[in-house]
Amino acid sequence: MDEDMRACGVVITAALRDVKAEFRDVARLPGGPKSPIPCAMEPREAYVALNMVEHVGPVRLRHMLAHFGGDPTAILRATRSQLMAVHGIGEDTAASITGWERSVDLAGELKRVEEFGCHVVTQDDDSYPASLREIYDPPSVLYVKGTLKPADKNSVALVGSRQTTTYGLEVARKLGYQLGYTGVTVVSGGARGIDTAAHQGALTAKGRTIAVLGTGINLVFPPENAELFERIAAGGAIVSQFPFNRPADKQSFPIRNRIVAGMTLGTVVVEANLSSGALITANFATEYGRQVFAVPGRIDSPRSKGCHELIKQGAKLCEGVEDILSEFEYLFPPSNRPASPAETGTLPGLALSDNEAKAFAVLSTGDERAIDDVIRATGLPASAVSVALFSLEMKKLVRQLPGKMFLRSGGRE
Helix, strand or coil: CHHHHHHHHHHHHHHHHHHHHHHHHHHHCCCCCCCCCCCCCCHHHHHHHHHCCCCCCHHHHHHHHHHCCCCHHHHHHCCHHHHHCCCCCCHHHHHHHHCHHHHCCHHHHHHHHHHHCCEEEECCCCCCCHHHHCCCCCCCEEEEEECCCHHHHCEEEEEECCCCCHHHHHHHHHHHHHHHHCCCEEEECCCCCHHHHHHHHHHHCCCCEEEECCCCCCCCCCHHHHHHHHHHHHHCEEEECCCCCCCCCCCHHHHHHHHHHHCCCEEEEEECCCCCCHHHHHHHHHHCCCEEEECCCCCCCHHHHHHHHHHHCCCEECCCHHHHHHHHHHHCCHHHCCCCHHHHCCCHHHCCCHHHHHHHHHCCCCCCEEHHHHHHHHCCCHHHHHHHHHHHHHCCCEEEECCCEEEECCCCC
16 A cells, blocks of 8 residues: 555656646747846847857758748747757757856947957848858857948958968068958958958058958957957958857867858958968868959968968969959949049059158169168158058059068159
């Protein structure tokens, strides 16, 4: 008799446990009596929460959105069994989503967004990069500091190694400058080396540039680029798909690279060894059907082996900005290009700033002068002279010789 009572008690306890579990599931359904999802939750907030949930990536999220009618809040309200009915969603992913409130500090994340001065862009927004929306696995959320503009559809990625040569840095700056000057948005990863030089070149030309980070948007990596990131955000944008405080790791950079390749018309690899992450970006660009360019280097330089390998595989050899623009010229509307000399009657590229005019006046056609001489003669800070000489070189008014020696190119007195 006692054994029968104990057995009956076990059955009753199990039944009550099942009823409680079922009630919790019902409470999560739309219109349920105690839904844990606030009725006022916006889709944007739901996207932010889902972006922070473990095991939920862009592909799985796309499947779930298709299943739940495109409503991200419905995903957070769904029961475990409802989630597991979606293609590609297993027990671990379903458990992570149903328990999202225990692992995700959504209120804290939204507060961090506001305090940091950035904003969140989703695929439902017009400002979401159109080219990025076309790839197989576009990020559901982009944290943006600065602005994304419609003209950014005409963008080109300039990427390369962190460990680079003087040649590589000079080429990256020149290409960044020339693309920025012609109205093309320069996209790169904000890293040391080629990335930094590409951003600097675009900024010198007063063009737009976008840095896509492999960390949370609030983390500056590398630390020495803090000022550069501020300049980029002021005239372009800093972008990340990662939540706040996400550190860099071996996984985050390939994820970042797919965004760089996905949001641009083409990728230019300026300098890269065979193990460079820039080759991952080039592979993504090929996968997405975008043009890949590679800048040749010395045949005995390990820093150029990656570029040479890309050229062997069919990448377009890039010797200058003309090689890039010739591929995309038909895509650039006149409104996104500077006025031509025929339209203005002047050569806009030859207009000099005050600092450029001072540096140019010091130089002559026949005698080269060291950069230190130019600094002394103009009375300008060394950094200002460096920028002025670089701009003059881009305008083909000045030539730089070995040893940081400069002279006029001729053709303007």
